[in-house]
Amino acid sequence: xxxxxxxxxxxxxxxxxxxxxxxxxxxxxxxxxxxxxxxxxxxxxxxxxxxxxxxxxxxxxxxxxxxxxxxxxxxxxxxxxxxxxxxxxxxxxxxxxxxxxxxxxxxxxxxxxxxxxxxxxxxxxxxxxxxxxxxxxxxxxxxxxxxxxxxxxxxxxxxxxxxxxxxxxxxxxxxxxxxxxxxxxxxxxxxxxxxxxxxxxxxxxxxxxxxxxxxxxxxxxxxxxxxxxxxxxxxxxxxxxxxxxxxxxxxxxxxxxxxxxxxxxxxxxxxxxxxxxxxxxxxxxxxxxxxxxxxxxxxxxxxxxxxxxxxxxxxxxxxxxxxxxxxxxxxx
Amino acid sequence: xxxxxxxxxxxxxxxxxxxxxxxxxxxxxxxxxxxxxxxxxxxxxxxxxxxxxxxxxxxxxxxxxxxxxxxxxxxxxxxxxxxxxxxxxxxxxxxxxxxxxxxxxxxxxxxxxxxxxxxxxxxxxxxxxxxxxxxxxxxxxxxxxxxxxxxxxxxxxxxxxxxxxxxxxxxxxxxxxxxxxxxxxxxxxxxxxxxxxxxxxxxxxxxxxxxxxxxxxxxxxxxxxxxxxxxxxxxxxxxxxxxxxxxxxxxxxxxxxxxxxxxxxxxxxxxxxxxxxxxxxxxxxxxxxxxxxxxxxxxxxxxxxxxxxxxxxxxxxxxxxxxxxxxxxxxx
DNA sequence: CTGAAAGCGCTAACAC
DNA sequence: GTGTTAGCGCTTTCAG
Numbered sequence: 001x002x003x004x005x006x007x008x009x010x011x012x013x014x015x016x017x018x019x020x021x022x023x024x025x026x027x028x029x030x031x032x033x034x035x036x037x038x039x040x041x042x043x044x045x046x047x048x049x050x051x052x053x054x055x056x057x058x059x060x061x062x063x064x065x066x067x068x069x070x071x072x073x074x075x076x077x078x079x080x081x082x083x084x085x086x087x088x089x090x091x092x093x094x095x096x097x098x099x100x101x102x103x104x105x106x107x108x109x110x111x112x113x114x115x116x117x118x119x120x121x122x123x124x125x126x127x128x129x130x131x132x133x134x135x136x137x138x139x140x141x142x143x144x145x146x147x148x149x150x151x152x153x154x155x156x157x158x159x160x161x162x163x164x165x166x167x168x169x170x171x172x173x174x175x176x177x178x179x180x181x182x183x184x185x186x187x188x189x190x191x192x193x194x195x196x197x198x199x200x201x202x203x204x205x206x207x208x209x210x211x212x213x214x215x216x217x218x219x220x221x222x223x224x225x226x227x228x229x230x231x232x233x234x235x236x237x238x239x240x241x242x243x244x245x246x247x248x249x250x251x252x253x254x255x256x257x258x259x260x261x262x263x264x265x266x267x268x269x270x271x272x273x274x275x276x277x278x279x280x281x282x283x284x285x286x287x288x289x290x291x292x293x294x295x296x297x298x299x300x301x302x303x304x305x306x307x308x309x310x311x312x313x314x315x316x317x318x319x320x321x322x323x324x325x326x327x328x329x330x331x332x
Numbered sequence: 333x334x335x336x337x338x339x340x341x342x343x344x345x346x347x348x349x350x351x352x353x354x355x356x357x358x359x360x361x362x363x364x365x366x367x368x369x370x371x372x373x374x375x376x377x378x379x380x381x382x383x384x385x386x387x388x389x390x391x392x393x394x395x396x397x398x399x400x401x402x403x404x405x406x407x408x409x410x411x412x413x414x415x416x417x418x419x420x421x422x423x424x425x426x427x428x429x430x431x432x433x434x435x436x437x438x439x440x441x442x443x444x445x446x447x448x449x450x451x452x453x454x455x456x457x458x459x460x461x462x463x464x465x466x467x468x469x470x471x472x473x474x475x476x477x478x479x480x481x482x483x484x485x486x487x488x489x490x491x492x493x494x495x496x497x498x499x500x501x502x503x504x505x506x507x508x509x510x511x512x513x514x515x516x517x518x519x520x521x522x523x524x525x526x527x528x529x530x531x532x533x534x535x536x537x538x539x540x541x542x543x544x545x546x547x548x549x550x551x552x553x554x555x556x557x558x559x560x561x562x563x564x565x566x567x568x569x570x571x572x573x574x575x576x577x578x579x580x581x582x583x584x585x586x587x588x589x590x591x592x593x594x595x596x597x598x599x600x601x602x603x604x605x606x607x608x609x610x611x612x613x614x615x616x617x618x619x620x621x622x623x624x625x626x627x628x629x630x631x632x633x634x635x636x637x638x639x640x641x642x643x644x645x646x647x648x649x650x651x652x653x654x655x656x657x658x659x660x661x662x663x664x
Numbered sequence: 665c666t667g668a669a670a671g672c673g674c675t676a677a678c679a680c
Numbered sequence: 681g682t683g684t685t686a687g688c689g690c691t692t693t694c695a696g
Contacts, residue, residue, distance in 0.1 A: 001470045005673055016683045021675060031681060051447045052393065053673030055384045057689045063448075066428070073409025080405055084430050093448060096398070097429040098416050115383045116395075116425060138333045190624065249611040256613070276608055279581040281588070348667045353691060363665060385689035521681055533672045 166199025229304025282326035414627025446629025487658035614658035
């Protein structure tokens with residue numbers, strides 16, 4: 001079917017295209033009878049404004065670029081829901097791009113984003129690549145970074161304080177005199193792993209102890225699980241802290257295979273809660289972040305930047321809450 | 333920074349904009365020296381073609397609309413990865429839209445898609461709403477439907493045969509003389525629940541038995557788990573089949589709370605495998621579909637339709653494979 | 665081989 | 681109030 005344009009509507013309604021344009025955009029100056037006439041023509045013809053042409057003429061597209069780490073949809077699904085809900089409310093379209101772990105493709109993505117003339121960009125800070133942001137900044141495109149604290153002109157960020165979260169968990173143990181607290185590296189999230197380590201260091205510092213319980217998973221290991229099975233068959237620890245649900249489960253599974261009971265012989269804590277933590281047995285104690293809100297708040301921030309609304313805080317830190325379950329003991 | 337346009341490049345290179353356009357589009361008629369001159373100007377100015385203007389002029393956007401059910405990112409994450417990888421290869425951009433369960437918002441989404449002049453649309457067939465497809469068809473926009481067999485002009489589909497998959501599972505039991513096989517409804521996927529039921533009916537028909545083991549979860553039940561805890565405290569079954577990982581886990585958890593052992597007292601099978609099935613204990617036996625391929629194949633189909641390449645099969649059925657694990661017994 | 669000019673669909677001054 | 685017209689940035693005939 002041939003697309004019907006504003007000209008067709010104008011002709012049908014016997015008015016000029018300017019008038020039609022006014023009607024579409026809800027300009028109040030149009031007289032009611034004319035408005036109605038145009039409205040009818042639009043209905044009759046099934047006219048739908050061409051967003052491209054509008055974008056070209058207006059120099060804005062009501063489109064927001066969204067950059068997420070590939071293979072991360074489980075992890076960020078809830079965040080996306082928040083993001084998309086808010087985007088829908090404000091009638092923004094989302095252009096989705098993924099970055100692949102290891103590849104330095106953020107630059108390519110930004111390039112594409114630039115060409116599509118998105119009004120703004122929301123980036124999951126997989127690996128923090130500040131240089132790429134600068135290109136966007138150069139064009140005055142607002143950015144919201146999710147997952148790490150970044151600020152600058154037209155840059156806002158929404159993040160969770162992993163240092164504080166890990167500090168809280170590690171602190172429980174440090175204060176209880178339990179020193180043998182291990183943090184398991186998340187190879188896919190080096191940034192976060194570092195933050196976790198920092199939190200633990202801080203917690204143990206407070207009780208006057210040095211912390212060196214961070215364990216790195218050798219790069220030649222196929223999976224966290226296979227590594228742990230070997231590792232736990234030799235070493236014993238009181239507590240292991242993992243980043244994601246699957247890693248926490250891997251610890252539990254490996255422990256079991258090594259004849260260890262959770263939580264009796266080893267306690268396990270997950271730093272990023274998901275529904276699977278409470279479906280697993282034993283249920284895994286975890287830090288929960290308000291995932292949906294992370295997305296919703298990020299998008300809201302973006303809309304504010306786009307409408308030049310005042311923003312009181314451009315770096316928003318979202319709280320967390322620790323839920324003790326069955327993988328920890330003594331009320332922890 | 334002011335966006336540099338084709339005019340700027342033309343001026344810089346002392347040629348007409350037509351020539352610049354030819355260079356960008358790799359037209360072979362441009363003489364090498366001119367080409368080089370233009371190329372340099374492009375580099376120097378950092379020119380990036382405006383996709384909107386190109387879209388307007390060409391009447392195509394190299395953008396594909398993607399419609400997914402909200403709250404489904406865990407479920408479809410892997411599919412998305414396949415989709416996006418292929419899209420990247422063919423340089424298509426993705427506009428992401430979600431539909432909310434219950435709401436009849438596919439029409440709105442299609443409306444938006446139409447306005448953004450996407451070249452094609454890929455829809456996850458959450459609830460099958462054929463009427464919405466027709467609107468797209470009217471405009472000659474190719475559609476790929478994921479998850480159910482649909483065909484028509486410019487419509488292709490990629491789906492998994494849930495009937496056959498469930499048939500295979502149910503058949504194992506029917507043939508072993510185990511009649512007490514329950515299929516648990518997935519309230520979020522009525523289509524799939526029906527297909528599962530159909531497969532079981534077929535399997536039991538073959539051994540001359542009627543099948544009526546489909547159980548519906550009352551709409552007032554908060555969660556599958558709470559329902560099952562109550563349900564299993566009264567009723568006993570040999571086998572329960574669930575659609576997703578979380579539902580299969582809910583069965584296992586509820587069974588345990590009712591003093592039942594998996595698989596000794598009750599066997600559990602999941603119809604849509606995920607990594608969590610093998611992380612749970614007991615590991616849950618499951619039917620695995622090639623998720624990544626579903627996405628990749630769908631996108632590839634779309635590119636073919638867009639380039640008018642010949643397509644030998646517009647309804648692609650993807651195979652599945654059953655992996656017995658610890659939640660079933662006797663080699664099943 | 666290159667340039668001039670029309671047109672893609674729409675918006676926003678500026679006239680009337 | 682409504683119409684006219686000049687762009688927005690690019691592609692693509694059509695001339696030369």
